[in-house]
Amino acid sequence: MLVPIFTLKLNHKINPRMVAVGKYDGIHPCLTAATQAGKIFIHNPHTRSQRVSDNRLVQSSQDSDISLLNINQTVSCLTCGVLDPERGYDSLVVGTQTNLLAYDVHNNSDLFYKEIADGANAVVVGKLGNVTSPLALIGGNCALQGFDCEGNDRFWTVTGDNVRSLALFDFDGDGKKELLVGSEDFDIRVFKEDEIVAEMTESETITSLCPMNGSRFGYTLSNGTVGVYDRMVRSWRMKSKNLAMSIHAFDLNSDGVCELVTGWSNGKIDARTDRTGEVIFKDTFSASIAGVVEGDYRMDGKTQLICCSIDGEVRGYLPSSQQATGSLMDTSVEQELVRELSQKKQNLLLELRNYQENSKADSRVQTNEPDGQMGVIPANTQLQTALSVNMGSETQSAHVELSISTSNDTIIRAVQIFAEGIFEGESHVVHPSPQHLSGRICIPICPPKDVPVDMHIKTFVGYKSSVQFHVFELTRQLPRFSMYVQCNTASTPEPQSYVTFTISERVQRVVLWINQNFLLPEETETQSAPFQISFTSLRDGGTLLVTMKSNGEITVRTDDMDLAGEVIQSLAAFLAIEDLQVEANFPKYFEQLRKVLGQVDDSHSVHQKLTADMAEQSNIIRSVLVQAEDSRLMRDIKQMKKRYVDLYDLNRDLINSYKIRCNNHTELLNNLKFVNQAIQRAGRLRVGKPKVQVITACRDAIRSNNVNALFRIMRIGATPS
């Protein structure tokens, strides 16, 4: 049994996921965490005598080991790491919604202080790919940025949605680190510098990522899931009703392989093996865990696992010694094993009894009517399921319909569907009222995203008076583009926007892709090009038109740029196309983007104007205040009153303009997100190298404020330079 070797009560709240250990003088590890009121505390129990005091760093009066760092903004992320290789010791990097600060704690000086429009939700420090100097990489509003120790912008790219988690990790085993990015669109993306080399879709926002052994990395989701990926394949995952707050890879049982240590919102921590997720250790704190880190906190040459709760309780655990390779838990393994085996035996015995009783019942009930008590149904009862598109009615919008029916007079009491990402929770239940029980049930499904989904369907079959029902379990896959219904090519208006590209594949393969990814009333038999097939979206009624010419040229016509991207990515994956250059034209979308770009400019100028106004007003305030005080001293009460009334008015104006500034800023953020997403979308229309080139070129165009070039690049792709 593993017990903590040290326990600290720091008396400061710790913000979740904002904990790091840094050696700011290169020797002594200090626990650093963000706390309330825009402050960061640094716990340094090693050097009690020598202390410095300066503008930022203020020693806490409560606890002599703790220094407080005033950020004066809500901290959104922090980390420690060697940013300046020449100095060779750790710097503290702190991100807020508007700024990034790199701070040298030892010398008490700023390395750089940058304004970042996209905010910083996550930060990592380290070397990325072939970039020579270490970078502070931040993920914000759809954007990723990297700064070196002087604050130079060395890396920039966009991603699909707001970034929530980052990790540096050698994904492809080439000795260089790739950047793992988890974002709010449920995707984990792997960036080899600015090229996306892999993309994994999960079922919720990815809240943290951590590198583990070799090609494995751990992840957590905002629905309480924790898991491990081996490259692109998920090794295991488990879900809890609590949230995983922080994960860290640490070798707790000294077997040379790191375990995944998870801190939970209910105060539990557990360590799970990287391969199977089996729990080898657990402990409980009284409050939610804020962070799990490691460091040689006792300075005795051994690294400890350090867990912090949001109440400021810190515990350090030393890995178990090599000899005691038993269990880290207090119950004996053998006892557990016996219990488990007995449980299995009991289960098998029960199953056996079920069959015996069944055959007994069989001979008994042959002549009688089936009675509800036993849960008796005809043995040949079968379930039929069918997926189809329902065009909806006045009361119901169009949807995909899953119909389930039994093959005889039995009824369906209820249906449970477990599927990720298409329902609000992880499951959906249909439970008709007793008057409406029948042998057939139709379930409307509206997948919000175009992803293939496995639906695990459990159907309770029995009779109306049954108390025990048979559970039929089956799995159906919902195709990726199930929300698009085939329609008559001739009658639909042709969308203005289109994407064109050429592939060297047989038509049959493309047709196969269509059959597999769309819900067609019957499979298309088209064997030769040219052919055309059109669909209507059930979500907004938009049209999707896929045409293939005999020379292999495919045109996808739709006004939805996201959809076009999805189609291309899905098709390319199906046909294993590595690089694909396309020509795209989305006039409506481009027009919108042009407007947004204009608004961004406006917002910037408004911002400048407001800032100037504010400066002016504060000058006036100063002078009015002086005047008012003068009047008071001269006992000119009337005048003083007037001045204070003025002051009150000015103050109100200031608050008003602050509100305007806030609104302006939110608008700016939204617009910037839109721009970033546009670049991302333009990228998704391409595959492989052209994709990277487009994103880089778009970025350059925006930097040089060349709007026309931007649209040209989006349209025809980057001209290889």
Next chain:
Amino acid sequence: MELQLNRADYLQVGVTSQKTMKLLPASGRRATQKVVIGDQDGIVTCFGIKKSEAVPVFKTLPGQKISRLELGGALGSVQEKIFVAAGSEVRGFTKRGKQFLSFETNLTESIKAMHISGSDLFLCASYIYNHYCDCKDKNYYLSGDKISDVICLPVEKLESITPILACQDRVLRVLQDSELLYQVEVPGAPSVLTLNDGNGGESGEEILYGTTDGKIGLIHITKNLPVPKWEIFNEKKRGGVLCIDSFDIMGDGVKDLLIGRDDGSVEVYGYDSTNEPVLRYEHVLTESITSIQGGCVGKDGYDEIVLATYSGWVTGLTTEPVYKEAGPGEDLKMSQEMQNKIASLRSELEQLQFKVLKERERYQQSSQSATAVSAVPVFSVNDKFTLNRDDASYSLILEVQMAIDNVLIQSDVPVDLLDVDKNSAIVSFSVCDTEISGNFLLATYRCQANTTWMELKLRSIEGQYGTLQAYITPRIQPKTCQVRQYQIKPLSLHQRTHVIDENRPMNTLSLTGQFSFAEIHSWLVFCLPEVPEKIPVGENITFYFQNTFLDTQLECSYRKGEGVFKSDNISTISILKDVLSKEATKRKINLNISYDIIEESVGHTLKMIHPKLEYQLLLAKKVHLIDALKELQIHEGNTDFLIPEYRSILEDAEKLQEEYKKQPAHLERLYGMITDLFIDKFKFKGTNVKTKVPLLLEILDNYDQNALIKFFDTA
């Protein structure tokens, strides 16, 4: 002294009922005792432990479900004869397993509780108590509510027979022959009775009781009146008590109290110098403890607590240390034994697996036949649906012998599901189309592996009634699910009580009409929880209830053709009026309803609510301030500058937050009830005041008692 106990699992039998395991007295040279246990398959198993292996002594053939198992024998001799109650039959076995008695009682129902003393046999069915002497019927008593346990004070000591019944309406009924001597009110519905110290204490008149809401108490039952000694309230919110035993596990010469509960916790209480019980040891298993006894089973010289669980595991919590520091030789031997055990289990499993595979195939094949049926036997579900007095919420406990895969909760009344810490299942809510399917709640609990026990908590609203259904799917092939139904009654937050305050202003609702006693009783069963389903004896009956949330009261007295309901809460009367007239209309019975509304009762109810409301508002305000104050504290470095009130908030911050967390939505519920009160008050006057509700809420937001009462008076 701290107690260190180690867990050892001995054997698994079928599902067990409450109080069905006993330890036989040690005999001969051997000091270890044998365990005898009866399960719901009707099998009595007796076994001893040799070298940590279970060695069977005897095993009977399956039969009817065994509901009780007791030991007996001639008075003054060793109590080693085994008696089991199954169905309406009592069987007796010698310790070698020879059946010497088979007594078919004349009870029409199956036996629920049994006690044996010499040649006297005390049996209880749901409502009936029967006393047999040498299998001859001697005494009979019909109880007013369901009987959960029976006991008789030791005859040796008192030289008279004093049976005591534990009844669901929160009383212990002390009998003499066929007559009720007196009854004792206890703080919860009693679920188990035992003699203190196993023999009734020095006087032989002390009994221990445990309740379904987890309380334990000691009562001295004298000839004329009861003397309560002590009570342990269930502050930690543990489960209901299922079994109690007295045994000196601490080894200090005083018998300790061993408690087994339905949430799997086992507790040991010792006595302090003032003879008050003190918790000494606690252990939590994952399933309910049906029987508990102290003794020596596993190894000579080491005392232990032997437990039987719902799924039939016999487990010991032994004082024998686990050999960790022992010499290498011994260590090896231990693990060798274990290894053998594991190996034999594995081979057994393999054979079973093979057998199951074959059977599975046959089952699959049967699905080809047009005439065959697929019938899966009903698995047993142990469930409990109770109202918690402390937070006026219902708790639903489900326990199945196998691991639960998932539980689907469906309700046709609006209820709120609350989060339970102990419950690790992942809940997901489905959208309910109330108009089409009539569902107000559809929630799926997907359980983690090896969950056999789970607890749900839910909050109901008085006046909204219907059914809650739980579909339980265990993890076993062929997959089936069982549905269980639980009624949410119109006055769901009321609880039975035996005394009420006569001085409160009471509103009255009177009914007269052509209905029978049985009919009006069935309406009451429909409206209120904890009313016995059986029609009470006699011509008329009176029940008292208390609202667990507001502490208002209700008195119901009725007979054939007439019913009078009195409550100080207008809303209660209003709900009763609505439901009763609806029920009567359903049966086409003409009811004359008259009511007598006392104006001052509203003010009285508001005054009752006032302290709760004020406390909640203050608590909410304080909790609201905590974060801001903490920030100030960090900013300034100390708290000297704060006024004492704020400083005290900071000091008690954790306690306040915990309390606030414990009763979520308490304030909203109070608001809801005040609103109901407001609407109901004017409903009886014949005015609809729904439009004035926003005004009322505004007053509540800036709460002042006088303003509220004034608003009620003037609106």
